[in-house]
Amino acid sequence: MNGSPFQATALAHPNIAFIKYWGNRDEQLRLPLTGSLSMALNGLDTVTQVSFNPGLTADRFILNGVEQTGAALERVAHFLEHVRQLAGINLFAQVESGNNYPSSTGIASSAAAFAALALAATKAAGLELSESELSRLARLGSGSACRSVPGGFAEWLPGSGDADSYAIQIAPPEHWDLVDLIVVVDRSEKAIGSSAGHKLASTSPLQTLRIAGAPERLEQCSTAILTRDFERLAQVVELDSEWMHAVMRTSSPPLYYWTPATEVVIWHVRAWRAQGHAVCATVDAGPNVHVIALAEEAAWAETQLRALPGVLEVLKAKPGGGVKLIKD
Helix, strand or coil: CCCCCCEEEEEECCEEEEECCCCEEECCCCEECCCEEEEEECCCCEEEEEEEECCCCCCEEEECCEECCHHHHHHHHHHHHHHHHHHCCCCEEEEEEEECCCCCCCCCHHHHHHHHHHHHHHHHCCCCCCHHHHHHHHHHHCCCHHHHCCCCEEEECCCCCHHHCCEEEEECHHHCCEEEEEEECCCCCCCCCHHHHHHHHHHCCCHHHHHHHHHHHHHHHHHHHHHCCHHHHHHHHHHHHHHHHHHHHCCCCCCCCCCHHHHHHHHHHHHHHHCCCCEEEECCCCCCEEEEEEHHHHHHHHHHHHCCCCCCEEEEECECCCCEEECC
16 A cells, blocks of 8 residues: 555546536436546646544645635545545545646646545545446546546446446547647636536526437547547537537526637637648636647647737646556
8 A cells, every 4th residue: 555554645637528528417426417538638647645644633635735624625525525434434634635737727627636536545545446436436526537537538427326427448548649738828716616517507408409419429529539530539529519618608697618818729729620730629617728639730739829819828738547546
């Protein structure tokens, strides 16, 4: 076991959803209305250490060096309750977590956070979970966290209930040399988090239509990945992103995550692909744009993106692996 019997440290990557997750059929268990499909992002790291300590009288959560209170602490403490029940222990824990990329800006920081927390906490508690069991557990903290457990290109199976709703890897990271150029146009934390947004999805008149077409889009995306067909991938990834944001914008109250700079990036990416460049754009629940490109296009695309108005930074990530233990 990594560290002491009550301590472990894990590293996980966020993931970018090619086929989106938006809306639950069970809020408590975070069971999704549709399947989804993603790529883990190597080089964007969340490192989380969990220490169960007999001397603690409550759970503590430190994020990027700052002690957390309120909703953030409550969410972590609630998740730790699942681990305590599984392990049959009643010790409180100190959780220390840090990212090398912006949090709560649509770069799936919560996905990496709960994937890392799931592995570190279960190891520190003396548990040995299978990948599917770990994915199921991570899902309880953040739905998309289940996809950061297997890594690579991962599909979240919606399942019939808690037991069979988890993510599986459909292709390893080295299967396709794609690059995600994450175009940061806003570093501020979003006003409405994804968890709150999921609850609004059913208020949109477009959600039923989005759900109806999701299985076909997922199948097209999976086929595009397995056959390394970039044009097919680009079309379905952009369509699915548009569907999710259409639902957001027509929810009650409406959610507007995009900024004018978001629109500028998307417009240029689509123009470049029309000119023959292998690039496409997708946006999660935030203003920042994920520009997916073939590796041979990445340097050119990064230069073009950095020159656009409103672009603050461009992060670069290739397909990454799954959650893993690291030494303290």
